[in-house]
Amino acid sequence: MSIKLWHCHNARSLRPLWALEEMGMDFELVEMPFPPRVFQKDYLRVNPLGTVPYFIDGDTHMTESSAIGHYLVERYQRYDFGLRADHPEFGDYLNWMYHSDATLTFPQTVVIRYAIMEPEERRLPQAVSDYGQWFLARLRRLDSHLAGREYLCDKRFTVADIAIGYALYLGEILGFSRDYSAALQAYLERLKARPAFQKAVVIGEENSRFKNISLPRP
Secondary structure, three states, X not given: OOEEEEXXXXXXXXXXXXXHHHHOOOOEEEEEOOOHHHHOHHHHHOOOOOOOOEEEEOOEEEOOHHHHHHHHHHHOOOOOOOOOOOOOOHHHHHHHHHHHHHHHHHHHHHHHHHHHHOOHHHOOHHXXXXXXXXXXXXXXXXXXXXXXXXXXXXXXXXXXXXXXXXXXXHHHHOXXXXXXXXXXXXXXXXXXXOHHHHHHHOOOHHHOOOOOOOOOOO
8 A cells, every 4th residue: 555644623624525525446544643743743744844644655745735745636636536638628617626725724724823723912803803704705716616516626526516515614623614605515415424424533533622613794
């Protein structure tokens, strides 16, 4: 077995874990407490960034959760979960893949840091409010795109839905889903109903400190 994934419950490593489960691939999983750079310091010898995911496939080492899904499709020719470069929606597919983290998950990580992870005296309610509003505002394009659609591209489920779906799921954990539109909520529920998501999302749950969080409304 050449694939190995380091994972924390409900962290961005859920994206590649979910993708691997969808594809039915064999892999070794290392579960860790969140954040591992604090609670499992020897992990820094594996990934000096101290972040998850960390992914190894032979000589390939990766740290970016959305890119790992893209890699799996291309490396293993799993176009049942992705689009080929000559597909008319290929650009849109790629854009959603990377919009998921750069635009949607990024403001959530600021919220998590300054509402949850920092000691009480270093927390920044204004940053939490501002970046919470940023996240919700950045959902407008997704909301519009989903009108009349079940999935993001090609009328079927792809790794782009995994990438975007995680951002919406994290928003739900943080309490932002109370401000999701009906279309966004229905889309998220479709994704959460998938057996591979249901299998992946509970892994490590018993030792997680990163669940059932609800922040004040921004």
